[in-house]
Amino acid sequence: MKDLLKHVFHIDHVIVAGLTIIIIELMVAITLNLEFLSPVVRALKSFSMTDIYHKIQNSGDPTEVCNTITLVDITELTHRKDIAHIIREINEMKPSILGIDIIFEGEKSDSVGDELLAEACLNGNLSRTVFAYKLLDYDESRHSYQRSLHSYFCMEHDIKEGFVNLVDNPEKSIRKYANILPSQDTQAYSFPFQISQLATPKTIGDEMMHTINYKPIVFPVIKYNELGNYKEYITGHIVLLGTTQEERDKFYTPIGQKSGMEILAYTILSMTEGSPVKHAGPWIIILWALFAGYLTNLIDFFLTKRVKKRQSTMMVFVTQSELYDKVISFIVMVLITWISFELYVKYGYFVDTVLPLATIVLIEEGRLLYVGLLSVLKKKKHNNFVKKSIYANEIE
Numbered sequence: 477m478k479d480l481l482k483h484v485f486h487i488d489h490v491i492v493a494g495l496t497i498i499i500i501e502l503m504v505a506i507t508l509n510l511e512f513l514s515p516v517v518r519a520l521k522s523f524s525m526t527d528i529y530h531k532i533q534n535s536g537d538p539t540e541v542c543n544t545i546t547l548v549d550i551t552e553l554t555h556r557k558d559i560a561h562i563i564r565e566i567n568e569m570k571p572s573i574l575g576i577d578i579i580f581e582g583e584k585s586d587s588v589g590d591e592l593l594a595e596a597c598l599n600g601n602l603s604r605t606v607f608a609y610k611l612l613d614y615d616e617s618r619h620s621y622q623r624s625l626h627s628y629f630c631m632e633h634d635i636k637e638g639f640v641n642l643v644d645n646p647e648k649s650i651r652k653y654a655n656i657l658p659s660q661d662t663q664a665y666s667f668p669f670q671i672s673q674l675a676t677p678k679t680i681g682d683e684m685m686h687t688i689n690y691k692p693i694v695f696p697v698i699k700y701n702e703l704g705n706y707k708e709y710i711t712g713h714i715v716l717l718g719t720t721q722e723e724r725d726k727f728y729t730p731i732g733q734k735s736g737m738e739i740l741a742y743t744i745l746s747m748t749e750g751s752p753v754k755h756a757g758p759w760i761i762i763l764w765a766l767f768a769g770y771l772t773n774l775i776d777f778f779l780t781k782r783v784k785k786r787q788s789t790m791m792v793f794v795t796q797s798e799l800y801d802k803v804i805s806f807i808v809m810v811l812i813t814w815i816s817f818e819l820y821v822k823y824g825y826f827v828d829t830v831l832p833l834a835t836i837v838l839i840e841e842g843r844l845l846y847v848g849l850l851s852v853l854k855k856k857k858h859n860n861f862v863k864k865s866i867y868a869n870e871i872e
Contacts, residue, residue: 484774488846488866493769495849496835496842497762540693544675544748545741546571546709550700551721556580556589560596562700566717567600569703569710574605575671575744577640577718577737580627594629602633606670608640608718611659620658636674638667640736642727643685649730652685653743668740672747675714687755687826688739689746690731695738714748716741756827764812768832772808772839776801777866805836812836843867 548566553559559578566574580593597607607630611621630637643654655669665673669686696709697720703710718737719725725736734742756764812832819825835842847867854862862868 486866489770489773489777490766492773492839492842492846493766493835494842495845496769496839497765497831499838499841499845500831500834542693542695542741542745543713545695545714545716545745546706547695547697547720547737547741548700548703548710548715548717549697549720550578550717551719553700556586556593558700560589560592562703563593563596563600563717565703566710566715567596569707570712571710571715572604572712573671573674573714574600575608575667575714575716575740576605577608577667577716577740578627579608579610579625579640580629581625582628590628597627597629598633598635602635604674605636606667606674607635607637608667609637611639611641611657611664620660621664622660624659624664636670638670639664640667640740642736642739650688650727650734650739651730652687653739654684655686656684668743668747671714671744675744675748686743686747688729688743689749689824690729690742691745693745695741714744716744754825756825761828761831764816764827764829765832765835768808768812769835769839769842771811772804772836773843775804775808776839776843779804801840805839808836809833 548562550559550562553562563574563576576597597605607627609624609626609630612623612625614621624639626637639654639657639659641654641657642650643652643657653668654666656663656665658664696706698706698709716737720735720737722735726733727736727739729739729742812829816827816829816832819827850862850865850867
């Protein structure tokens, strides 16, 4: 029993895992500094394990209907007087918060429509209404946006606004939404953040980006001409008014292509539920990778070294095959991924598993490097350390 515990908790397993991590970090450093490998770097940056987690969560058709946020689709409306009528109709149903995800750029030739729209927006419950606007002209030297685009009636009135900029590259999955962005030497707050502050007032933190929780849920989508049939989804709900069918307003997410308004809804929901995703720091990731490497090396050691003593031809053949190593790696990868998935789904704690999974795959390289270092130490007459190693018999 004592001998068993000695081999289970042997420092060699940690050293092998640590050397494997060093090998990986060196490979990453080389990749980052070689220009012809830049496409690989971009591909890795555009990948996140959260994409897989959300895919698993949303593998079936969601059955839970959101009872706090409703989307009103006005994609087909083009005249401002018609939009004004819809805004008045929504306000009469008394939503808890109205978010208008449309920027009405400048006054048009239809002065009557302009006047009706402005009147409908400004005569509603302004203290519970948030208007969208957009930040423009980002200045790299000043690290801030220099202009902004607002609806034509907003600048002259004291209203609550939030920017709707998607900071993530539109070519990859939208995983995060900005809480705060620098604008003309001040801080600008996002549309979903402003709505979440009205819904559940809380202290403003310093987190610039909010990780969106794409939980399996369905948001009620009501067409503008069917509001009267679904009053129960408007009264007391957060209502977002905008478009869901415009192709130019579609973006890629971990759960497929979604409209900008749907992304806003997911962001607001994850903000108002009060369970933001917490990201593990680099040291936690390194410790997780050490554990993954330790476990992989430990299993390999016992199944390889111990089984050999039985002199079973079949077991010796199996333990020496490449398939054997892959099976061990696969089992540990599944375990690490499952634990990380449970931490994310149940506790909102995200541990990036790229390094742990890479450590599992490349553990053999770390083991070979360690055996090589032991050989060098033996030649340097450091026999005491070498004799204590579980790999002492493998040194020439």
